[in-house]
Amino acid sequence: MSSQSQSNSHPTSSSHNMDATSSNSPLLTLDGILAGIIATPAPQPAVLAHLLRTCAPRDVRDNILCGTTSTGADPLLILDVGNPGHTVGVLYILAARLASTTIAPPAISYIESFCRSFDPAAARCAADRVTLVAQGILHISEASNKTKYALQPIYDLITRFAPPNTLTALHSIFLRACIVTGNQTLALPLLAVGPLSPPLPSSPSGKELLDTLSYTDHLTYHYTAGFALATLHHWPLACDFLETVVAAPSLSGAVSALQLEAFKKLTLIQLIHTGAAPLPPKYTAPLLARLLQTSPYGAFAKAYPGAPSYLAGILENERALFDADRNTGLMKLALGRVPRWNVRRLEGTYASIGLAEAGAKVGLDEAGVVAAVLDLVEAGEINARIDPPGVLTFSSSPAGNKARTRGEVDRALREAETHAVTLKRLEMELARSRDYLSKAVRNREEPNWGAVEEDMMFAPGERGMASFADDAMYS
Amino acid sequence: MEVDLIDLDPSTTSVAPASGSNNNKSLTAHPVDDAHPFDLDSYILSYTGRTAVERLIHIIPTCPSLAPQALRLAAKHCHSLRDTSLYALAVSTYEALPSDSNVPPVEEVIELDSKWAEETLKKNLAEKTKLEVELKTYANNMIKESQRMGHRDLGAYYRSVGDNATALKHFTKSREYCTTSQHVLDMCLSVLELLIEQRNYTHIPTYVFKADAALDAASASAAKSEKDAAAAANGASAAPQKLVTTGTAGPALKKTISAEREKVQSKLDFASALSHLGQGNFEKAATTFLRLGSADQLGDWIGKLVASGDIAVYGVLCALSSLSRSAIKAQVLENSIFGVYIEQEPYVRELIEAYMGSNFKAALEILAKYRTRHFIDIHLFPHVVDLTALIRNRAIVLYFKPFSSIKLDRMSAAFGWTVPEVERHVVALIQSGDINGRVDSQNKILQAKTTDHRSELFDRAIKAGNEMQSANRKLLLRMRLQQADLVIRAPKGQREAHPSEMMQGD
Numbered sequence: 001m002s003s004q005s006q007s008n009s010h011p012t013s014s015s016h017n018m019d020a021t022s023s024n025s026p027l028l029t030l031d032g033i034l035a036g037i038i039a040t041p042a043p044q045p046a047v048l049a050h051l052l053r054t055c056a057p058r059d060v061r062d063n064i065l066c067g068t069t070s071t072g073a074d075p076l077l078i079l080d081v082g083n084p085g086h087t088v089g090v091l092y093i094l095a096a097r098l099a100s101t102t103i104a105p106p107a108i109s110y111i112e113s114f115c116r117s118f119d120p121a122a123a124r125c126a127a128d129r130v131t132l133v134a135q136g137i138l139h140i141s142e143a144s145n146k147t148k149y150a151l152q153p154i155y156d157l158i159t160r161f162a163p164p165n166t167l168t169a170l171h172s173i174f175l176r177a178c179i180v181t182g183n184q185t186l187a188l189p190l191l192a193v194g195p196l197s198p199p200l201p202s203s204p205s206g207k208e209l210l211d212t213l214s215y216t217d218h219l220t221y222h223y224t225a226g227f228a229l230a231t232l233h234h235w236p237l238a239c240d241f242l243e244t245v246v247a248a249p250s251l252s253g254a255v256s257a258l259q260l261e262a263f264k265k266l267t268l269i270q271l272i273h274t275g276a277a278p279l280p281p282k283y284t285a286p287l288l289a290r291l292l293q294t295s296p297y298g299a300f301a302k303a304y305p306g307a308p309s310y311l312a313g314i315l316e317n318e319r320a321l322f323d324a325d326r327n328t329g330l331m332k333l334a335l336g337r338v339p340r341w342n343v344r345r346l347e348g349t350y351a352s353i354g355l356a357e358a359g360a361k362v363g364l365d366e367a368g369v370v371a372a373v374l375d376l377v378e379a380g381e382i383n384a385r386i387d388p389p390g391v392l393t394f395s396s397s398p399a400g401n402k403a404r405t406r407g408e409v410d411r412a413l414r415e416a417e418t419h420a421v422t423l424k425r426l427e428m429e430l431a432r433s434r435d436y437l438s439k440a441v442r443n444r445e446e447p448n449w450g451a452v453e454e455d456m457m458f459a460p461g462e463r464g465m466a467s468f469a470d471d472a473m474y475s
Numbered sequence: 476m477e478v479d480l481i482d483l484d485p486s487t488t489s490v491a492p493a494s495g496s497n498n499n500k501s502l503t504a505h506p507v508d509d510a511h512p513f514d515l516d517s518y519i520l521s522y523t524g525r526t527a528v529e530r531l532i533h534i535i536p537t538c539p540s541l542a543p544q545a546l547r548l549a550a551k552h553c554h555s556l557r558d559t560s561l562y563a564l565a566v567s568t569y570e571a572l573p574s575d576s577n578v579p580p581v582e583e584v585i586e587l588d589s590k591w592a593e594e595t596l597k598k599n600l601a602e603k604t605k606l607e608v609e610l611k612t613y614a615n616n617m618i619k620e621s622q623r624m625g626h627r628d629l630g631a632y633y634r635s636v637g638d639n640a641t642a643l644k645h646f647t648k649s650r651e652y653c654t655t656s657q658h659v660l661d662m663c664l665s666v667l668e669l670l671i672e673q674r675n676y677t678h679i680p681t682y683v684f685k686a687d688a689a690l691d692a693a694s695a696s697a698a699k700s701e702k703d704a705a706a707a708a709n710g711a712s713a714a715p716q717k718l719v720t721t722g723t724a725g726p727a728l729k730k731t732i733s734a735e736r737e738k739v740q741s742k743l744d745f746a747s748a749l750s751h752l753g754q755g756n757f758e759k760a761a762t763t764f765l766r767l768g769s770a771d772q773l774g775d776w777i778g779k780l781v782a783s784g785d786i787a788v789y790g791v792l793c794a795l796s797s798l799s800r801s802a803i804k805a806q807v808l809e810n811s812i813f814g815v816y817i818e819q820e821p822y823v824r825e826l827i828e829a830y831m832g833s834n835f836k837a838a839l840e841i842l843a844k845y846r847t848r849h850f851i852d853i854h855l856f857p858h859v860v861d862l863t864a865l866i867r868n869r870a871i872v873l874y875f876k877p878f879s880s881i882k883l884d885r886m887s888a889a890f891g892w893t894v895p896e897v898e899r900h901v902v903a904l905i906q907s908g909d910i911n912g913r914v915d916s917q918n919k920i921l922q923a924k925t926t927d928h929r930s931e932l933f934d935r936a937i938k939a940g941n942e943m944q945s946a947n948r949k950l951l952l953r954m955r956l957q958q959a960d961l962v963i964r965a966p967k968g969q970r971e972a973h974p975s976e977m978m979q980g981d
Binding site for chain 2: 194195197198199200201210213214215217218219243244247248249250251252254255256259281283345348349350351352353354357391393394408409412415416419423426
């Protein structure tokens, strides 16, 4: 949807520029368009994309693109999916065909082969069409009740199209499809890299990619990613994703409902994973923290891992709320792990303790204690053994303090070094960026001018936007 | 007949010290026997006036076995006062004792003296009218000093009849007519007396603060005026001589001023120490009690508000519960001024000696033995349980400190507890982080935790590094989001389009 508004927002008048360089009329037939795509020497993808975007009003153009050539041939068959020069053209035609309600969609095999072999650099020039194609694929597969078939093409699309570690509008489409079909494991290779950052405006075709993105894409992707990972019990990574949503930057304290949902899930997952819910990062909107604190989730987290009966009482009393939020499952998981945390706490207090005594302290029977101990030992959280039989003996050095090998230390040092280099490079980039320099120079030369200018800048203009964005950046 | 007496003045009963009636509910009875020695007669001898009666009233429900004696003494003391409500309160407290406490009825203990009550009331009324008329005359004459004194006298009157609220009103009203800082100081001290009597601990610091400021101003101006006077007296004599005389007169003069100052300062210190104690701030209370001046500096407050033995008890209990061993040594044992207070209560010295000698069993036994004595004190009783627990915990921590491992049954012998009891206390202390050790519950051994500092350091460094990296990653991601302008915005009106894209599109 976002990309549509984008293509609409381009004034058709700008096509006048094109009239000067190329004749308009031949492009307004499919034959003309095809000729433009196939022309030798092959046009630059960016030029071609611009040409196609601006040749006619959208609906007219898409109508033309859905048609056949004057000879009745299918344009998609004329174009070669493997040819990098044809990628943009195929994208436009595919997007139009997939969106059309009157024409039968192209064969799934054709789409699959395109997704496997298109040219990523060219496709990034028409990023909005890629999004449309992905949406179209999902749409037709849903219409035929075979959502599963959409997963592989979209996955190929993403892996080839998206620059490494970069968020695109495709990600959330794909992930949602994965969750709907229950195939979260398919997304694991994508999710394993952690939260994704948006493309840099200054990177090649970064601007085109950014144009297809809105803040909701970023929230939706990271939220669904957290959700998918939680269903797979990948707790730490799920926490990372959800925290990204909770701590997402906002303008003048605006808060998204998705953030609150993410915060609820994050709190529960942290309880499950670490036994406590630490405070969110400092830059989290204060309203969010307040909302959560006053909700039953806040009460639950505060009492955790206290008396199980009290916690179960919260779950029971607010059952309707938790059901509505679809968090009952997580709550139950968290509740089930209360004795585990209590067993872990025993390590700090006891050097050895009888299983029965330990069970009495944490509210488990002996078998339960054994299970919890095995689980904790397996997770490397405690260092204990059951020896002599019936007696739980904790090792004299707690699991947290395991001796570090030389390799570990070296690796940590190397990581820190690369990190420092990255930070240094970023700082230097920032220090020579135009925004920063102009601001710094302005402040030095005329300390008062900035303030006056800000007062007078109510008219929305180029500069107004720039300072607007800057304010948000430093807020 | 006693019913008549109580009904005599319902108005004053209602304003009678609220704390008196509050106490009855929260108190549990404490025995007085060989194991818990307490001599009421000698105890009450240290007090005069209202506080004696109030203490006796507190004793009635605390130690039912002493109740008849306490009531008799209270009645005796009341006759020298003019507050009939206090008398009524004593009687009603006695009557409110649970029926199973086996005390003789009131009539057998004291003879209710309604004649005295009526006469006192009549006298009080006359006095009140007289003072009010006086104040009115002063107000008409607009003489500030007389008005101040009028309010002060009325305040003192209301205080003596137990109407604390009105007394406070008059005292604070007199503030408006104070012309010198000495007057302000007097006012503050009167209010402090009143507040201590009321046991209004939260209010005390305000007036201590005000009095401190007034004290500075008063002593500065006193020093100045006396200096001027000395200079004027010597003005006629030759200049070099003047230098000499002022030089000799100075120290003597300063001495009187500073002595006066110290007296007031001691009172203020006592008031703030008591307020710290009242608010459960034991460490601050301990340090303040321990730097108090000698008993004669407290002047008439000894007896009227507190006995010097009480100060010893408060100071030492607070010190044991909150100060380190070295601080106790420096501030209690080597403190000659506080030593004088301690002499008033020999058992307190035994307690410190047992504690400092690490004879914790004896120390805890002394605490248990003098429980009743502590519960009987009107300022101390709400904190006795806390203080005892704190001292016990510190004792356990201190005891374990030199060991790397110790059998729990040895600890149980040292503290006079059973092994499960010791284990319970120790586990609680480990979980609160006071003892750095672990219990071997199977063999009943407490072991100190051994930490490998080298690996701990590596651990901490690597953990800090990881945390910092992840924090940086998050911040960088945030920065990128802001650079890309993927920022959450409040929806504007009905428009669904994302402003971010509009901006990017331009």
